[in-house]
Amino acid sequence: MQRITLAAVIFLALLVYPGTVLAEITFTFKGAPAEVRIRVGAVSGVTTVVHAVPLSLSGDGTPISGAPAGVAIEVSTRRETSREMNQAYYIVTADSSVPLSSGLDTIPFTKISWTSQDGDIPAGRFDGTSAQVIRDLTRARWSISDRLTFIYDNDQAVPAGTYTGTVTYTIWIP
Amino acid sequence: MKKNAKMMVMGLVLVMVFCYAGPVLAETSIHGDTASVELNFQVTIANYIEFRVGTAGVTTNTINFSPTAAELGANTTIPGTGGDAGGSQVTVSLLSNTPQITITATNDTPTGLENGIDRIDWLSISTTDVLGNLAPPLLNNAGGEASPDTPLAGPQNITTTWEYEYTRRVGDPIPSIPGNYVGTVTYTATSL
Known part of the structure; x- marks a missing residue:
């Protein structure tokens, strides 16, 4: 009996002659x-x-919570083998290096901190760098699910305006 | 066999789905070792100007000048009384986050301080910035003088003291009728 191991060939053959070609296929399943x-x-x-x-509170130091509160953050990984799942680690970083801006006026992201609902992502404050570690080495098998509420310090007088900016979160396996 | 073929087709479709690497959005799932998502932030700061001359609140201070006949005759410069900062001085504060701020002085008696019959030119009253933090506008009959010459950039948090003095200007007539000559100056802080 002919052994054909190329799945694509078998697939095409089945389409052309369904029910007329006999073949055995050996699969070596490595995982997703x-x-x-x-x-x-x-x-x-x-x-x-x-x-x-x-x-009435502008610049007076009263913390201003962001809306929505409790922003969901979920992080997970999948390795090809169970062994890798046990041995690999991942890190979550935040890039807040580009400040919020309104025209030529800026507010650094260091003026924004966050609280954590359950500590998967520990409470912290943006440091204005491009690769701030917000969740250190975590075993690949573990998934993270948390909710973060962001807070603006509001402790300085800044020119009026609508300041916008973007933080990029990255998961990576060193 | 047909069943196996269907499973293979499904497998190929799943592989194609998993191989798709989308743009950076709120959720990203990517084959490999790194993936990124974005979160936008917005901070909205409203315009505000908080300006005070004299006592805080709704009180309007009155600066009183009481020159003697000799002082009038000699064109002597004299301070007043009644300022919230003592004597002829008033507290001035400006808190603002708007750009291009100027202070403008207008008055309700455009021919000078009046007693109903006679008048005293507003130019007889000078204003000095004691602490040098915020130049005051000139007082004159027409009103509308603005200061400083170069508008202030925002944000500002200024506190200073202005002092008023009266001098009968050389050439001005001595007020012929004794009495109280009154007028009110309104200062306005404006973001251009």
Whole structure:
């Protein structure tokens, strides 16, 4: 009996002569491809966290929480083998190096901190760098699911305007 | 065999789905060792100007000048009384986050301080910035003088003291009728 190991050939043969070709196929199952996954905010689109500073509190040091509160963050990985799942680690970083801006005026991301619902992503503050580690070495087998609420310090007088900026979160396996 | 063929087709479709690497969005799943997503931030800061001359609140201070006949005759410069900062001085503060701020002085008696019959030119009252933090506008009959010459860039948080003095200017007539000559100056901080 002819042994054919090329799956594509078998597949085409089956399409042409269904039921008339006999073949044996030997599969060596290695597992699904390695994958990393990260989500921050809504499942689709890019979520915007808005800090609206009331006129009466502008610059007086009253912390201003962002809306929405409790922004979801989920991180997970999949390795090709169980051994890799046990041995590999991942890191989550945040790039906040480009400050929020309104025209030529800027607010550094160091003025924004966050609280954590359950500590998977520890509470912290953006440091304004391109690769701030917000979740250190974590075993690949473990998934992270947390909710973060962001807070603007509101402790300085800044020119009026709508300041916008973007933080990029990255999961990577060293 | 047909069943196996269907499974293979499904497998190929799944592989194609997993191989797709989308743009950086709120959720990313990518084959390999790294993936990124974005989160936007927005901070909205409203315009504000908080400006004070004299006592805080709704109180309007009155600076009183009481020159003697000799001082009038000699064109002597004299301070007043009644300022919230003592004597002829008033507290001035400006807190703002708007750009291009100027202070403008207008008055309600465009021919000078009046007693109903006679008048004293507003130019007889000078204003000095004691601490040198915010130049005051010139007082004159027409009003509308602005200061500083170069508008202030925002944000500003200025506190200073202005002092008023009265001098009968050389050439001005001595007020012929004794009495109280009054007028009110309104200062306005404006973002151009």
